[in-house]
Amino acid sequence: MSQETATAEGGFWSDSGKTGIGSWIFSTDHKRIGLMYLYCVLSFFMVGVLLGVLIRLELIAPGPTIVTAQTYNALFTVHGVVMIFLFIIPGIPASFGNLVLPIQLGARDVAFPRVNLFSWWLYVIGAVIVLVSLFTGGGAPDTGWTFYVPFSARTTTNVSLAVFGVFILGFSSILTGINFVTTIHRMRAPGMNWTRIPLFTWSLYATAWVQILATPIIAITLLLVVTERVLGLGLFDPSRGGDPIMFQHMFWIYSHPAVYIMILPGMGVISDIIPVFSRKPIFGYKMIAFSSLAIAAAGSAVWGHHMYTSGMSDLGVMVFSFLTFLVAIPSAIKVFNWVSTMYKGSISLEAPMLFALSFILLFSIGGLSGLILGAASTDIHVHDTHFVVGHFHYVMFGGTGFAFFAAAHYWLPKYFGRRYEEKPAIIGWVLMFIGFNVLYFTMQVLGMEGMPRRYYDYLPEFARLNFVATVGSWIMVAGILIVLWNLWRGLLKGEPFTGNPWGGASLEWSIPTPPPTENFEEDPVVTHGPYDFKGAGVP
C-alpha cells in the first residue's frame, strides 16, 4: 500500500495531508476503503488461482501425481472457500462498489463511513481466522466449501475455526449491504432520481438487499455446525432425531442467493461499460434495472435445485425446477438488451469492452448450461459431476471474474490518474479467454461423460480430457498474470490519465482525476441520465 501512495499523486491520495499506513487502515474515505478491499481481494484471488492450478496439476494424469488424497481434498475446499468468501462475494461490491457507488450518486461518501471501515476490519479479521484454520488444529478443512453434514461434523480437520471465520465475514457483508442501501436511498444528489441512477449502482442495490436478507441464514447455519461439532447436539444426526437434509436446505437458502450477490454486480459493470464504448444509450434501461430486482427476488427461492438427487420430495423437485426456469427470463432480458445497445452504435474495442463482450458470451454459456441443470431429468445425470464445476466457473469466473477485470480496466485509471498499456491488456485478455474455454468447456464434456466432481483419482477413459483441461489452466493463468502485471505497472508508472477519454456520462467522469477526498468541489445537480451522452456533452 505504501508503495502506491508514493507513486500515485493528487486527489484523495494526498489532499488530506495524511500519509502512512495509519491514514489508510483507519481511513473512513470510501475510496481508500475500496482500494484496501481491492488489494485484499486481489491477493486472495491469487491464492485461489494458485490452489486451482495445483488441483489441475494433480488431475493432469490418473493416480497420485503431486499430492495425497487428503491434501487434494483440502486444496479444493480451500480453493472454494477463498474464491467464494474472500474473492467473489466482496470482489466487485466491496472494492468497486466502494470506489464508484457514492460518486455515481453524487454523494461525498457512503451513509455510514465508520461502519464501512468496520466492515473492512471484519473482513480482514474473518480472512485471518480462515487462514489460521488452515495451519492449526487438525489441518486444513477437507469438507468442500459446502460443509455438508454429517461429514463436516465428523472430520477431524479444523472445520470449526474455518466456519467461524466465514461467520465473521458474513457480518462484513451484511454491514456493507446496509450501508449501500441507505446510501442509495438517502444520499442521492439533487436531480438524481431513481431512473438516473447508473445501472452499476442499481445492481449493487439489488445485491445489497440479498446480502442483508440472506447472509444471516448462513451465519446461523454455520453456528449450528459448530455446536454440532463441539457439543454434539445431534441437530443433523438422524440417529439422534436430526436431519442432514435440513442442513442442505439452510445452507442453500443463503448460498444460492449468494450466487446473485456474486453475479449481479458483474452485470452492473457490463451495463455501464457497453453504452460508453458503443456511444449509445443503454437499450431498455428500466428493464435492466427491473430485471436486477427480479433476479434478486426470484433467485432467493430456487435453492432446492442444488438438491434434486438428495432425496427431497418429488413435489419439491418440481417447484424448484419451475422457479429456476423463471430466473432464466430476466437474465435473458439483460443479455438481449446488452446486445441491442450495440446496434447502430460506434463500437470501440478497448480492453474494458473486450472483457465486457466476453462476459456476455461466457455468461451465456454458463446460463444456458444452467438450464440443463435446472431441468429435473437432465440434472440427474450431470449433477455432482465436472459439468457442474464447468457450469459455475463459466458463471462465476467467466461472468463475475471477467466483469471484475472489465471494471479494473475501466475505473482504476480514474482513481490512480495513470493508465495501463493497451497492447499487453489485449494479449492477456486473448490468453485468458482461450485458456478459460479450453479449461472449463472440457470440464463440461467430462461431466457429460460421467466424471464425478471432487475426484482425486479417475478412470483411464477420462485421462485425455483432463490433460487438455490442465493445459487450458496454464494458458489462462499466463493471461491473468500478464493482465495483472500490466495493470500494476501502468497504474503506478504509466501514462497520465486525465479527463474523460472514454466519454462516460455518469457522474464519476465529471470530477477531477484522481477524485479529491470529498469527491465533488460543490454539490452536483444532476440534469441528465447516466447514458445520455449528448446531455453530458461528451463527444
Place this chain on the structure above:
Amino acid sequence: MFLFGACLVLLVGITATMIFFVVRYRRSKNPEPTSQVSGSPLLEVIWTLLPTILVMGMFYYGWTSYLSLRTVPKNAMQVKAEARMWSWDFIYQNGKHSPKLVVPVGRPVQVNLESEDVIHGFYVPAFRIKRDVVPGMKNHVWFVASSPGSYDLFCSQYCGTGHSAMITTVEAVPADKFEAWLNEKAAEGGAAKGKALLESHGCLGCHSLDGSTKVGPTFKGLYGSQVKVTRGGKAETVKVDEAYLRESILNPGAAIVEGFPPIMPKSDIPEGDLKVMVEFLEGEK
C-alpha cells in the same frame, strides 16, 4: 435432444449477433453512432415472452422425463445397497452380499440406498441415474440393464479421503447366469471366506492385498512385520500380531501407522467374522 438443441441455437444466435454488431458498427467504420434509440417496448415484450415460452417448455420436458425416472415398475427386483466410507455392499433378498452390483439383463432393478456414516451418492453414468445415499433416510433408484456388460458405478457425493476410490461396477449378466450366481454358496471357512469378509466389511477399499499403497497400509506381508505407530502422541514400534490386528480393526484410532492419516472409521464386527478375518490376514505373507 431438445434441451441441448434449444440452448445451442440461443447461444449461436447471441454470439453471431454480437460479432456482427462489433464488425458492422466498429468505430473505424462507423465513427459516429447512427442511432440514439434507447429502448423499444415492443421488443422488450417479445424477448420477455419468447424466453418464457421456451423455458416453460424446457421445464415441462425436464419434469415429465424426471417422473419416469422416479416411477419404479412393479416387478422390479429389490437389492439393498449399503454405502460406507469408502465401499459399497450390495445385499440381495436371499441374504447374499456382494461388493459388485450383479443384475440380470432385461429386468428392472430397484436399489434401496442406505448409508452407515456420511452422505454418499449412487451414480451409474451409463444408466443416467443418480441418488444421494443419506444416513437415516430411505432413498432408491431403479434401472434396467438392456445389454450384458460391466458399467461403472461411482460415489457422487463427496465423502472424504477415499471418495474417488469408492467405485465399483454394475455387472449385467444373462438371467440364467444371474440365478446361478445368486444361489451359489460362499465357501465355508478358509481363505475364500476371509477374503469375502474383508470385501463385504469394506476393508479392501483402502487396504490392498497386492502390496500397493492405497488410503491405508497394504495387508500383504503385514502380519509379523514391525511397524512404526503413534500411540497417544508417542512414537513406538510394534510387531504385528493377533492382538494388534484386533485392536486396529475394532479401535482404529488407538495406534496410527506412521505416514497415514487417522481416518479409519470404527466398526462393529461380530466376533465370528473377526476371527476368520484375522486368520486370513495372518496368512497374507
